[in-house]
Amino acid sequence: MLVQRGFSRPAPADTALTIGNFDGVHLGHRALLSRLGEVAQGRGLLPAALTFEPHPREFFTPEAAPARLSTLREKLELLDADGVRHCCVGRFNARFAALSAEQFIDDVLVRCLRVRHLIIGDDFHFGAGRTGDFAQLRAAGERHGFAVESMRSVLLDGERISSSAVRDALAKGQLQHAERLLGRPYAIDGRIVRGQQLGRRLGFATANIRIRHDRPPLSGVFAVEVSGLSGLNGLDSRRDAPPLAGIANLGVRPSIDANARPLLEVHLFDFDRDIYGAHLSVRFLSKLRDEMSFPNLDALRAQIARDAAIAHEFFAQRATGGSNADARLLTSPFRPHPF
Structure with a gap:
């Protein structure tokens, strides 16, 4: 084009x-x-x-x-x-x-x-x-x-398909409805940048993607799949290589970054390669929970492990075509956290 x-x-x-x-x-x-x-x-x-x-x-x-x-x-x-x-x-x-x-x-x-x-x-x-x-x-x-x-x-189903309707669905964590309006899962693309290595210290290394705009249409912790790594650093080079599964946090992390700019942090399951500089597409499949604060890093580490377990369950059900191929939404007060 x-x-x-x-x-x-x-x-x-x-x-x-x-x-x-x-x-x-x-x-x-x-x-x-x-x-x-x-x-x-x-x-x-x-x-x-x-x-x-x-x-x-x-x-x-x-x-x-x-x-x-x-x-x-x-x-x-x-x-x-x-x-x-x-x-x-x-x-x-x-x-x-x-x-x-x-x-x-x-x-x-x-x-x-x-x-x-x-x-x-x-x-x-x-x-x-x-x-x-x-x-x-x-x-x-x-x-x-x-x-x-x-x-x-x-x-x-009687609803006018519009960008506003997609934004509303994403803001409410209704990712499956947003996917129906879009005709595909909602995705954010971006280049991986170096972060503060907090995820690695917690045992959950993350790929950090800066968000181009100050206000993304959704926030929280999600089950995601990632594409854009084909052929990079020894990975499967086929154009139709399957996406990689993981969890992601999208938020501003005000307790860590005083500038409070949005950051997308993605932890890929069973993955440990240097992919700095890669341009990824992160597809949001299911919302796991809202953002929340933690009293210490041990509590944060334990919550991330629970998030990962729920996401693994989601992907297992999705792979077998289970009737409940949607992760549970854990309700909690909306509070910022440093994941």
Whole structure:
């Protein structure tokens, strides 16, 4: 997929285009992208997407912006997997926010992205003050020679599939519901960095992954599986090598780090290799518990051992297709802990 940043040059060909934030690239987005591919193939157009960085709500109201489901890199990889061959990443800043609806159509859609068929969601608005709507796009299409169609929201058991619905499920620890909305387990990608070696001293060495955004959409301790290590340091080099199982803690660890930045710590079962610098994908399969504080390291070590035992049970049931292939959620007050 060709990634274009900004609007300084035109797309390489006439496009079938869709527009959105595509945070998480859930099943609603994927239905739209599937339709985009059909149109592009049928009309001989380049399947293209326009997305924004940062999220518009991060620009207008950063203090109230939603938690990110995906980084820009993750989003681009997901769009590429769903058949987008040209993605324009528009910098959402004061200048872009001030564009009128007419300027957006003329300068962005027509001149830059060479749109010939536009597919949008049923709640799409654009231009300064969000004054542009479907009727204005259709009228512009008649003038400039592009077709416009709107797709209805995709429902799952009567619930509208949306990024907000995914965030809500993740925040509540409902990982299986989030997986149904996404069409895949929720995952966070990142590069392993050196940490404080606390996990190793406790007998549970961890791979530490810095989170790109300050507020991840979920927190706690989870059963996870990890991919991205194929062929590294003597590991199975097959492209279809199975993921590795483990447990992970995602939180800010304020009792250890005064800066309280989010950190994802992953302990892989039966694994002891140097993998610093590797770029991993961590898939969250089941929530084991909320974060909690401990009076000393011995208590923390004992709790991690219990977490690992429950995660092992989860993976054993999952491997045999057990009816209860979900780890138990251990209820406890939400308190930070230094795992």
